[in-house]
């Protein structure tokens with residue numbers, strides 16, 4: 001189904017051409033059926049009031065804020081394409097499948113509607129009645145009258161007894177409520193942006209009994225889950241424009257860490273020549289699993305652009321870089337060091353044992369490269385699972401689950 005204007009159609013094709021190029025640059029393939037669906041659904045019908053050109057930017061469109069916090073948006077097209085690609089890959093196609101989307105907006109639900117075809121079904125649920133009203137209106141305007149829109153907290157089953165081949169969550173979760181697993185068919189797939197060690201990845205998790213195991217993951221960011229499953233993530237300032245992302249219960253002496261930042265910086269480098277497209281998001285999870293065994297606090301550093309340009313900090317990625325506080329020392333993964341077209345990875349540290357802390361972080365980076373840059377597999381098991389039944393890996397105990405991040409050789 002496609003409603004829209006001629007101008008909209010050409011902008012839409014340009015956007016999808018850019019998505020295909022972005023995927024290729026990341027070493028991913030834009031699945032043909034996702035591409036076809038995104039060439040069909042007119043995004044401007046889900047962003048009323050926005051100029052047509054802006055509806056086709058590759059960014060999220062914020063639709064609701066609470067104070068400073070964004071609580072609802074129409075997701076960025078690249079993220080929608082990547083997550084739907086994960087679903088298509090894990091289920092070997094979506095034709096005829098029954099899908100539940102958690103977090104509504106209308107746009108993703110319509111693309112899903114195209115993907116599942118007439119024999120499939122799409123239900124979308126949102127906790128916020130303003131969002132479901134808006135999504136229902138937009139879906140009707142675009143002619144997608146057969147998407148079921150439900151207003152509820154998705155922590156609980158949506159239609160008791162009903163099961164879905166695919167549940168796709170479009171809000172950032174800290175844990176996986178039992179209802180998400182239980183509403184899946186026996187080999188159903190849950191695609192969910194899940195936070196582990198303060199870093200969010202979209203995981204495609206396949207069900208096997210009461211367990212889930214990942215088939216793929218992508219780096220991403222999302223507005224947080226609200227309602228019964230909400231889990232506080234705090235940002236604390238350690239200097240002007242420099243923040244630490246802390247998990248619930250994590251306590252940091254921010255003044256002390258801020259003081260450490262003022263001390264001279266030591267650095268260490270892995271002395272590697274890595275090619276430009278080397279993806280380092282798995283390295284960050286590797287570092288988290290290694291460092292948290294050794295340091296008092298593993299944290300995530302983020303910074304405003306001005307704090308980076310003025311040299312207060314030089315993190316690998318200013319939106320979230322692995323960092324550690326230990327023994328009067330603050331260390332983090334540094335910005336890349338380029339030599340021609342190749343780059344090296346390293347660490348910066350401040351404080352009493354700065355050189356050793358930077359060196360330790362770099363040892364872990366080298367170990368990751370020496371192990372052929374492995375990717376993690378995420379296992380999700382019920383909270384009651386005894387240690388002896390856990391797979392090998394770094395264990396995170398959450399409210400409903402024991403989550404294990406396992407690195408196996410590439």
Ligand SMILES: C[S@@+](CC[C@H](N)C(=O)[O-])C[C@H]1O[C@@H](n2cnc3c(N)ncnc32)[C@H](O)[C@@H]1O
Pocket residue numbers: 071072073074075101102103104105106107108109125126127128131152153154155170171222223224225226227228229
């Ligand atoms: C990024 S928006 C969804 C984007 C949408 N899927 C699209 O098509 O672009 C995330 C939504 O998740 C919703 N949400 C957050 N917590 C929820 C919960 N517990 N149950 C249902 N919806 C929830 C928010 O109200 C918000 O509208």
